[in-house]
Amino acid sequence: MRDALAHVAAELSDRGRTAGGEAQEVLEAASLMAQDPALADDVATRIGQGTNGERAVHDAFEQFKTMLIALGGYMAERATDLDDVSQRVVARLRGVAAPGVPESDEPFILIARDLAPADTATLDLERTLALVTQDGGPTSHTAILARSKSITAVVGVVGLLAEVPDGTRVVVDAKSGIVVLDPSDDEVEAARVEARTRAERADAPLTEGALADGTKVPLLANVGRPEDAVKALELGAEGVGLFRTEFLFLDAKEAPSVASQTDSYTRMLQAFEGKKVVVRVLDAGADKPLAFLNDAEEENPALGLRGIRALRASEQILRDQLEALAAADAATNAELWVMAPMIANQEETEYFVALGRELGLKVVGAMAEVPSIAVLADQVMAAADFVSIGTNDLTQYTFAADRMLGTVASFQDPWHPAVLRLVKMLGDAGIEAGKPVGVCGEAAADPALAVVLVGLGVSSLSMSPAAFADVRAELLEVTLEQAQAKAAAALLASTAAGARDAAAAA
Structure with a gap:
């Protein structure tokens, strides 16, 4: 054993x-x-x-x-x-073969109850045309890994597995989240045209993110390790909109030293010399238990001592991290911005900003994942240098629906007007205060939604680098006025699907 x-x-x-x-x-x-x-x-x-x-x-x-x-x-x-x-x-x-994806000499669309990360990560990209799963939501490992590998994927399609025998012709449209069984020849041809258009976008010259009228919308990368920087830059990253620092902490028996953290942060900043790098301090707590931070059992850890709450309860860990970030900033020429996760109100914002300033950081902000921060957006903007919206958790907390549960995956849709209205509150407050509001959740990787987010007042978009080409091309199709019209139409809808349709029609 x-x-x-x-x-x-x-x-x-x-x-x-x-x-x-x-x-x-x-x-x-x-x-x-x-x-x-x-x-x-x-x-x-x-x-x-x-x-x-x-x-x-x-x-x-x-x-x-x-x-x-x-x-x-x-x-x-x-x-x-x-x-x-x-x-x-x-x-x-x-003594038998490990479970995994069936082998096929023909290109295929794979339909499964769910896929293990090991299977998704090693799919044959020459043969796997698309992936559809019955379980999971848009922020499941399967969905995230599929996006990072540029695999067309639709997840959480309940009941599909029993309905589709091997050999069925299927069209998978990840942009709309639609799976078409036994499509007509016209539908197949339309899908092929769309696929060719997407391929042309991926091969297009790398340019800065911008709208048709020249309005700049920087396209930034979500990265988890310094090693991810090379690929992000190859695909046209204009900087980093979310550098997750958890990789330094999650496998450790004790908090990493200031020196080891400084080394990792310095390598990341050196890779993005002259560019903006937004670093999120440790996002951990009861749902990511760390013995040196908080491993106490909680009835509902998603609503417990996590994010900034956990860091305040163990302030020395936060101080060490901020000290290391400040040292890395001093040793490089990147533009370092630092934010804290799960900020709920002005008081928490003022606490984090003051601590960052005390330890030598120049640009300090808040991550918007809790609905209360949108309701109090004007107060938070008065204290923070910037706000970055994490749409995954913001959607989860807006609907009280665990983003990892397939049974409530239908609620995990950032297109819903309830989520879009919260984004607008933050965008409006940012414009009023003259401070930037970015999005670093998975919503930014949806080209049509990216346009709507800009129309709601979002000034930068951060995503998996694999999404850059599609989002860049979509932004170039509209002016700021048109993006605002699409956003206004989406806000008036009553469902996520209705918001999609309204934005497309506007």
């Missing part, structure tokens, strides 16, 4: 290194699950009580999965990954 766990851990880690980027981050996390000593001890205990190895692995992982789902948020997201690790270990013990 221990040999099987070690083999699977090494295999996942190797796949991660091969895949690179966001996929590497996800697969390394799965590899760490296979190395979890508590899980191995649980399996060993079950074997000692007379259970065979395969059953012991299945039951121990299933119990751990149930616990993760109960925790919700980030930990619930890991539950699907845990299933994959468990199945790979059992396959190794049985």
Whole structure:
């Protein structure tokens, strides 16, 4: 059993290194699950009580999965990954091939209940034309990895798996989120034209993000490690709109030193010399438990001590991080902006900005993920240098719908007017205060929605670099006045689908 766990851990880690980027981050996390000593001890205990190895692995992982789902948020997201690790270990013990995507010599559209990160990250891009899953939402690992690899994907299509036999002709339109079964020849030809247009966009010369009337809309990259910088720049990143610092913390037994953090931040800033780099301080707490920060059990961790709340409760960790960022800023020529996650009001904004200033940071802002920050946008703008909207969590908290649960995936749609109205509150407050408001959630990667966001007052867009070409081309199709007209039409709708249609018609 221990040999099987070690083999699977090494295999996942190797796949991660091969895949690179966001996929590497996800697969390394799965590899760490296979190395979890508590899980191995649980399996060993079950074997000692007379259970065979395969059953012991299945039951121990299933119990751990149930616990993760109960925790919700980030930990619930890991539950699907845990299933994959468990199945790979059992396959190794049985001496059979690990579960995975069926092989095909023909190009195909893959329809599945869900895909493990290891499978999504290593899909054959020459043959996989598109991906459709029955489970998961737009912020599931499957969806995020598909976007990072430029795979056309629609997730959360309930009931589809039972309806589509092998060999069915299907059109998958990720832009509209529509899957067409048995399409007509005209529908197939329209899809082929759209696919060719998209390919031409990807090959177009790299230019700065702008509207048809010349209004600048910088296109920035969401990155998780300094190593991601090269790919982002190749695809035309004008800077970084979200640098997630969690990779330094999540696998650590104790908080990383100021020196080690300074080294990582310096490498990132050096890669983007002369460009803006927005860094989010540690976004952790009860839903991403860290022994040195907060590992207390909570009934509802998504609403618990997380983000800025957790950092205030352990202020020295925050101080060390800000000190390291200031040192990296002083050693490089990038334009460093620093923001805190889960800011809810003016008081929290003033606390973080004051601490950042005290430790030598020049540009300090807030991340908008909690609806209250939009309601109090004018107050927050008075204290912050900028605001960046995390649409994934903002949507989740607006609808009280866990963004990792397929059962409520229909609520996880940033096109909904309830979310768009909150974005407008923040955009209007930014314009009134003369301060920038960006978007760094997955919504920015949707070309049509990107136009609407600009119409709502958003001044920059940050996304997975794979989305740059489509978003850049879409922005060039409209003037600011037209973007504002599309946004106004979307705000008057009553549903997400209605907002999409209204924006398209405007």
